[in-house]
Amino acid sequence: MILRGTLGHPLVRRLLEALFTLAGVAVLVFVMLRAIPGDQITATLGTEAAALTPAQRAALETYYGLDQPLVVQFWTWLGSVLTGNLGASERSGRSVLEMTANSLPITLELAVLSLVVGLVLGVGAAMLSASRPDSARDAAGQAVALAGLSVPAFLLGSALLAVAARFLGYNPNAEQFAPLVADPALNLQQMLMPALVLGFGLAAPIMRTARSALLETRTLDFVRTARGKGVPPRRLQVRHVLRGALVPILTMTGLQFGYLLGGAVVVEQIFSVPGIGRQVLIGIQQKEYAVVQSTVLVIAVTFVLVNLATDLLYRVVDPRVRAT
Amino acid sequence: MNSPVLEVHDLAVAAGRKHPVEIVHGIDLTLRAGETVGVVGESGSGKSVTMLALMRLLGEPLHISRGHVRFRGQDLAALREPEMRSLRGREIAMVYQDPMTSLNPFMRVGDQVTEALLVHGVDEGKATARCLELFARVGIPDPARTVRAYPHEFSGGMRQRVVIAMALALRPALLIADEPTTALDVTIQQQILGLVAELQQEMGMATIWVTHDLGVVARLVERVVVMYGGHVVEDAPVAQLFAAPQHPYTERLLASLPNPTGERAPLAQIPGRPPLPSEHVEGCAFRPRCPQARDVCAMPPPLVDRAAGRAACWVPPHEWSA
Ligand SMILES: Nc1ncnc2c1ncn2[C@@H]1O[C@H](COP(=O)(O)OP(=O)(O)OP(=O)(O)O)[C@@H](O)[C@H]1O
Ligand code: SF4
Ligand SMILES: [Mg+2]
Numbered sequence: 001m002i003l004r005g006t007l008g009h010p011l012v013r014r015l016l017e018a019l020f021t022l023a024g025v026a027v028l029v030f031v032m033l034r035a036i037p038g039d040q041i042t043a044t045l046g047t048e049a050a051a052l053t054p055a056q057r058a059a060l061e062t063y064y065g066l067d068q069p070l071v072v073q074f075w076t077w078l079g080s081v082l083t084g085n086l087g088a089s090e091r092s093g094r095s096v097l098e099m100t101a102n103s104l105p106i107t108l109e110l111a112v113l114s115l116v117v118g119l120v121l122g123v124g125a126a127m128l129s130a131s132r133p134d135s136a137r138d139a140a141g142q143a144v145a146l147a148g149l150s151v152p153a154f155l156l157g158s159a160l161l162a163v164a165a166r167f168l169g170y171n172p173n174a175e176q177f178a179p180l181v182a183d184p185a186l187n188l189q190q191m192l193m194p195a196l197v198l199g200f201g202l203a204a205p206i207m208r209t210a211r212s213a214l215l216e217t218r219t220l221d222f223v224r225t226a227r228g229k230g231v232p233p234r235r236l237q238v239r240h241v242l243r244g245a246l247v248p249i250l251t252m253t254g255l256q257f258g259y260l261l262g263g264a265v266v267v268e269q270i271f272s273v274p275g276i277g278r279q280v281l282i283g284i285q286q287k288e289y290a291v292v293q294s295t296v297l298v299i300a301v302t303f304v305l306v307n308l309a310t311d312l313l314y315r316v317v318d319p320r321v322r323a324t
Numbered sequence: 325m326n327s328p329v330l331e332v333h334d335l336a337v338a339a340g341r342k343h344p345v346e347i348v349h350g351i352d353l354t355l356r357a358g359e360t361v362g363v364v365g366e367s368g369s370g371k372s373v374t375m376l377a378l379m380r381l382l383g384e385p386l387h388i389s390r391g392h393v394r395f396r397g398q399d400l401a402a403l404r405e406p407e408m409r410s411l412r413g414r415e416i417a418m419v420y421q422d423p424m425t426s427l428n429p430f431m432r433v434g435d436q437v438t439e440a441l442l443v444h445g446v447d448e449g450k451a452t453a454r455c456l457e458l459f460a461r462v463g464i465p466d467p468a469r470t471v472r473a474y475p476h477e478f479s480g481g482m483r484q485r486v487v488i489a490m491a492l493a494l495r496p497a498l499l500i501a502d503e504p505t506t507a508l509d510v511t512i513q514q515q516i517l518g519l520v521a522e523l524q525q526e527m528g529m530a531t532i533w534v535t536h537d538l539g540v541v542a543r544l545v546e547r548v549v550v551m552y553g554g555h556v557v558e559d560a561p562v563a564q565l566f567a568a569p570q571h572p573y574t575e576r577l578l579a580s581l582p583n584p585t586g587e588r589a590p591l592a593q594i595p596g597r598p599p600l601p602s603e604h605v606e607g608c609a610f611r612p613r614c615p616q617a618r619d620v621c622a623m624p625p626p627l628v629d630r631a632a633g634r635a636a637c638w639v640p641p642h643e644w645s646a
Contacts, residue, residue, distance in 0.1 A: 221425040224381055228420075229440040229490060230413035239439075243430045319474040320429060 011315075018308045025300040026081070030074050033293050081297065087290030089283075096294040099279060104298065107268070107275035109180055110198065111260050113191055115253065117199025122206030123249065127237065129207070130214040141207065148204030153263045157197040157270040164193065173271045194271045198263050202256050209252040213245035220244060246317050254310030261299055276302075328394075329497055329530045330355040330378070335391035335401070337370070337377050339601065344389060347601040348374050348554045351391070352627060355498070355530045362533045362541035362562070364577065365551035366598050371534045372421065374551070375500050379418055380408050396497065414444045417491035418500040419520070422507045423483035427475040433486045434459070434471025440493045458489040462519060481512035488520060495527050502534040517544065539581050542566065547633075550574050553599045553609035560633025570635035572616045572644065608638070616644050 052060070061067045065076055086096035122145075129141035165171035172189035180187045217223065218241050226240045265277030276299060283291035315322045332353040338344035348370045355361055363371050376382050378393055380400060393400040395416065400408060420426040428436055434455050441451035459467035462485040475483055484504055491499060501520055505513035521544050524531045533541045538548070548565045550558040550573065558571040569575040576594045596613040599605050605612065607622040614621065620638045627636040 219383055221420065221422065222428040224376075224383065225420060225426045225487070225490075226428065226439070227409075228379060228381055228412055228418050230409050230411070230443050231439065232409060232443060235443065239431070240428055244428070246430075318430065320476045 011312075014308065014311055018304055021304050022301060025304065026078055026297065027074070029293060029297045029300065030077060032296075033289065034070070081294070086294035086298075089288050089291050091286060091288065096291055099291070100276065100295065100298050103274055103276045103279045104302070106177075106179070106273060107261075107264050107277060108302075110191060110194055110264060110268070110273065110275055111257070113195035114198035114202060114260060114263075117195050118202025118206055118256070119249075119253065121199060121203035123210050123242070125203065125207045126210030126214055127242070129211050130218070131237070133215060141211070145204045145207040148200050148207070151201075153197055153201050154266045154270065156200065157194070157267050160193055160197060161270060173273070177272065177274050190271070190273065194267045194273055197267050197270075198260060201263060202253075202260065205256055206249065206252055210245060210249045213248040214241055217241050217244035247314065250310065250313060250317055254307060254313075257306045257310075258303060261303060327357065328354050329357045329359075329396060331392075331394040332378070333392045333394070335374065335377060335393060336389045337373050337382065337386055338389040340385045341387075345601050346389065346554070347386070348377065351551075351556055353549060353556065353559075355532065357497070358528045358530055359547070360524060360531045360533065360545045362535060362538075362545040362548040363551060364535055364538050364541070364548055367536055368598050368600070369536075369551040370554040371536075371551055372502055373554075375418065375502050375532065375534060378500065379412060379416060380405075381412075381418075410444070413440050413491075413496070414494045415496050416498045416500065417494075417496040418502060419484070419487050419491050419504045421503045423480050423487055423504075424507065426487055427483055429475050431474075432472050433475060433478065433483075434473075437471075437486065437490045437493060440490045444494060446494075454493065455489075458493060459486075461523075462486075462489045462492075463515075464489075479512075480508050481516060484508065484516055485519070488516075488523070492523055492527065495529070497529055499524065499529050499531045500534070501531060503536070505540070506536075513540075538577055550577070553605070554601065555609055555636060556627055557610065557637070558633065558635040559627070560631070560635070564632045568631065568641065570630045570633065570641060571610075571637045572614050572639070573610050574635075575641075575644075576615075608636075 058067070065073055068076070084097055086100065088095045089099065125141045125144065129138040132138055161171070161173070165174070172186060173193065175186065175190070177190060178186040223236065223240050223244070226236055231240070261277070264275055265281060267273070268275045268278040269281055276295060280292060280295045280299070282288075283295060330353070332351055334350040334352065335348065336346055336350050337348040338346045351374055353361075353363075363374070365371050373382070373386060376386075377388050378400065380388075380403070382388070388401050391401060395411070398407075400411070403411075427433065431439075434452075437455045437458060438448075438451045441454055442448065446454070455471060456467045459471060464470050464482060464485050470478075475486070478486065488504070499520075504520065505516050508516060517540065520531075533545055535541050541548070542562060545562055548558075548560060548562050549556055550565075550571065552573050558565070558569065558574045560570065565574060566578065569578055573594075580593055594613055599609055599612070608614065608617070608625050611617045611621045616637075616639050618639065623638075625636045625638045627634050630640070
């Protein structure tokens with residue numbers, strides 16, 4: 001009974017769901033790598049693999065565990081991943097865990113900054129638009145949002161970099177990347193342009209969702225009740241209308257996190273930010289299969305965890321969900 | 325006591341600006357200080373729209389298209405929004421039809437009551453204390469704990485008590501109760517009606533009771549205003565209205581009231597339905613359903629003094645056919 005009660009709790013169910021998703025992600029990443037032509041031996045030795053004698057090859061297969069059934073290989077791999085062994089770069093010899101420990105926080109910082117930019121721009125523009133629907137102000141807001149939706153990050157990023165570097169002579173990203181703790185001032189400057197580019201892309205869908213959510217919330221009875229109490233416009237907009245529109249805005253923001261991780265790959269490349277996106281790209285360029293495999297896994301896990309966090313946030317934002 | 329608190333003259337509400345459709349067609353209504361008046365009419369007769377117009381709370385596309393709302397000497401219909409805002413909640417307050425939707429689901433109920441005080445300049449400490457007092461007064465148990473609840477944790481009746489606490493927080497001179505009990509269970513209805521009536525007497529505010537059920541307000545009000553299709557068709561002291569209705573619509577409404585055993589006379593139902601705002605009825609709006617209609621009714625009847633009240637009908641009761 002108690003167990004059933006616990007399992008029935010939405011929070012527990014959500015956690016189990018996340019666990020299943022993670023397991024699925026692990027399988028997918030594993031299978032994807034087996035499906036790619038060539039194996040670890042070819043990947044490691046390159047064309048030299050062709051020169052291996054069958055005996056040498058068999059020895060290597062035993063060494064890498066490739067002679068084991070796939071299921072056993074999967075369990076072995078999963079076991080090592082779970083104990084923190086994500087493999088190592090063949091080229092530099094650095095472990096992927098160590099590389100990720102450096103790059104993931106950078107991407108997360110970029111993501112948080114972009115979210116801030118996206119929310120401030122998106123919700124701000126939506127509030128301006130919604131305050132006078134169908135006015136010139138609304139039209140301008142929507143036009144900018146449309147631009148944000150249609151201009152790809154690589155274009156906007158390159159353009160921004162070109163303008164800043166060439167005409168303003170400002171390019172903090174040309175310098176060696178500074179981690180946040182080492183040199184916050186330089187770090188934030190280096191994060192500025194990438195966060196603006198990613199944030200602008202985020203702002204567009206947030207703006208559209210927020211605008212319609214705000215317009216709808218405005219007409220609800222409880223907003224009229226607040227007006228009936230004599231609540232002044234600013235307080236009304238923030239405490240009642242925006243508060244009421246927060247759930248759809250949050251949902252949209254959560255959905256955009258995937259875009260954010262994808263966009264990070266591009267933007268980190270343009271602005272030489274050594275984040276996790278760049279780690280994947282370099283891995284691919286240098287045919288470092290272990291690096292790519294583990295990094296993709298890390299990104300997927302991050303994505304699942306962020307979705308979980310978004311769901312948990314609902315409980316903070318909506319007291320009705322909190323109650324269940 | 326005799327000076328009117330509220331004088332509504334020729335108040336009209338229309339929907340849309342380009343091709344406006346008039347919904348309320350020039351209402352007259354007067355309330356003296358401390359007076360209780362019932363506004364009665366079928367669903368769609370324009371009761372809520374009129375009340376929201378008094379509060380200047382109409383949402384797009386509705387707007388006041390003509391008329392005056394004189395409240396303590398000021399014309400609310402012409403007041404600038406910031407001035408109107410300072411009256412809302414402080415001088416005029418409203419209890420709404422549906423307590424399930426009229427509270428902010430994201431805000432603690434206590435905060436919603438406190439907010440009514442804060443926005444009118446009461447300081448935080450006083451507001452919090454007054455909120456606890458109000459919760460106790462409107463019969464919400466354990467205020468110290470329940471102020472922290474969210475609306476969904478409350479039943480409809482309890483939510484309506486919160487709305488009432490909110491409306492009465494600053495002891496307004498005029499309270500508008502727009503069918504505060506229609507969404508509630510019958511037993512709860514009586515409690516809520518009793519509560520508002522009690523508080524009304526205690527605070528001595530003028531009160532408008534809106535209802536579609538004459539029986540509900542008969543005991544609570546001194547005067548009844550009957551609305552039909554966006555018009556006031558009769559306005560009379562309650563005893564007079566029940567004893568000798570001056571308008572055929574009022575007469576039909578009374579006939580459809582349940583008898584003391586609680587049954588409704590099935591034949592007394594008024595056949596047909598009220599006109600929609602978009603349907604133009606030539607002359608008297610009640611004509612298509614009126615058992616007394618005759619040729620003269622093709623002209624709109626004015627609201628004229630009749631016995632102790634006023635009625636808008638060409639045919640006086642002594643000329644009515646049975
Ligand atoms: N926003 C709106 N736009 C257009 N017409 C409206 C709007 N709101 C209300 N109306 C119309 O105004 C008329 C009067 O509505 P109102 O809500 O005042 O009726 P009511 O007397 O309060 O009825 P009930 O007893 O159901 O509450 C109705 O015919 C309704 O369709
Ligand atoms: S004016 Fe004519 S139609 Fe209208 S209520 Fe009186 S008798 Fe009926
Ligand atoms: Mg109504």
